[in-house]
Amino acid sequence: MNPLAFYKCLADDTRLQSLLLLADGRQLCVCELMDALQLSQPKVSRHLAELRECGIVQGERRGRWVYYCLAPGLPDWAREVLLTTAAAAPGYLKTARRRLAASTCTPA
Amino acid sequence: MNPLAFYKCLADDTRLQSLLLLADGRQLCVCELMDALQLSQPKVSRHLAELRECGIVQGERRGRWVYYCLAPGLPDWAREVLLTTAAAAPGYLKTARRRLAASTCTPA
């Protein structure tokens, strides 16, 4: 993982919030991220595609839903950066976390 | 320090390399960074100004030279991110470090 490519991916609000929500190992589907961040479907999908192409996240289809999580091959240092940031800046994610908890888009 | 603003600053090659060279607490003057990164003076200066305005680095004039270091007020998590990255991606900085060691622009 090239550090510059990695940080370019973190340099956008949609991508950074998405990644920090995934930092603890959770899986989230696209519609949950749409709810959490209150953004349009194409916007979320497009940014996830970029993260996927960079090898930072991985998408797995289950039925109609695609669940995203950090890519298994993501280097430890990158994972650590995400965890450190999520822990240090709780305010940045507060609203998204609240909305995610209230989301009802996902089955089961 | 807003995480998004911080990562936007890391999302450029000039700024990222400069920051990683400063991550261990070193002080470097503009001309040393010019040598290390082989970039024009205005380019280095402009990027340092951006980092300064974001509160990530601090410049201190000594004679004709301005020495830059990480800002004292930089949060620990941000400092940690820089150190983690520098340690994990030595290859990214290899050339810059070699050129920095060979630089003769600075007095004493």
Add this chain to the structure above:
DNA sequence: TATCAATATACGAAAATTCATATATATGGA
């Protein structure tokens, strides 16, 4: 197979970023 729900992609416009070049400022020494 027709349809709906969830997600992905294509495309041009708009916005943000970066750069080279020129110029300005600040400092020390002749």
Add this chain to the structure above:
DNA sequence: TCCATATATATGAATTTTCGTATATTGATA
């Protein structure tokens, strides 16, 4: 005071990024 060196800033052009909208794809279900 005049000059050279080190650094900073301004400006417009070029590049990159982001976005909204429209459309395509995929899987489940009727």
